[in-house]
Amino acid sequence: MLENTNRLDSCFARLRAARKRAFVAYICAGDPTLKKTVDIVLALERAGVDVVELGVPFSDPLADGVVNQMAADRALRAGATTAGVLEMIREVRAHSQIPVVLFTYLNPVYAYGYERFHHDATAAGADGILVLDLPPDEGAENAELKPVPDLRHIQLIAPTSSPERIASIAASAEGFIYYVSRLGVTGAQTEIAGGIAEQVAEIKKVSQVPVCVGFGVSNPGQAAAIASMADGVVVGSAIVKLIEKNGASPDCTASVEAFVKPLVDAVKALP
DSSP: OOOSOSHHHHHHHHHHHHTOOEEEEEEETTSSOHHHHHHHHHHHHHTTOSEEEEEOOOSOOTTSOHHHHHHHHHHHHTTOOHHHHHHHHHHHHTTOOOOEEEEEOHHHHHHHOHHHHHHHHHHHTOOEEEETTOOHHHHHHOGGGSOOTTSEEOEEEOTTOOHHHHHHHHHTOOSOEEEEOSSSSOOOOSSOOSSHHHHHHHHHHSOOSOEEEESSOOSHHHHHHHHTTSSEEEEOHHHHHHHHHHTTSTTHHHHHHHHHHHHHHHHHTOO
């Protein structure tokens, strides 16, 4: 496993030492604009968020529900590009050292140039990358898709993953493991999925990498309940929906901060 040399590793080491859980927030870069995304990231940090996942806008985000699909579409219509997202991260770094993970599909990365993207993203200030549609074994079998060490490669584990598959994925996991708590696409849910504690325990049997749980978290009670069973919780669609409603308002960043803070507080209050 890689040494704790980047912001993501340092963040989880700090949280572990304090016996606290991580709060990971997802937003789509460029929604409503790249400039406004900088302000939203800073608002998330003020609310107490530990890690920000930035979606790289893509025309065919098949793993995303309608809320995140529409966010990607708005970002693309507003002129967001992959290069523009990296430049936006540079602007964030002028104000903040919050860990940033790029949440993307393979197509934009491959079109940019796989190795070049990793180096440029790191130079811009990104700390990790989650490529939703790149199974870890594909990278091992295709030389041009092998992990580049500049960014921590976050791996996904699903509720249907077998013990053998979990062990295989965990072996190459870096930064944190993203446990997808339910099948299907992203989107807020009224109830949390079952079996989370058991699945997280199975993952932790074969990995020392922190496990964060997402897909469907939308309120403080859900955030705290899920975080209590893992090393952290991921909240995305509920925040993206708020940005959709308030993107044109001058109070957008304040609304995001006000919405996210009670969710973060609920997670940080856990013993």
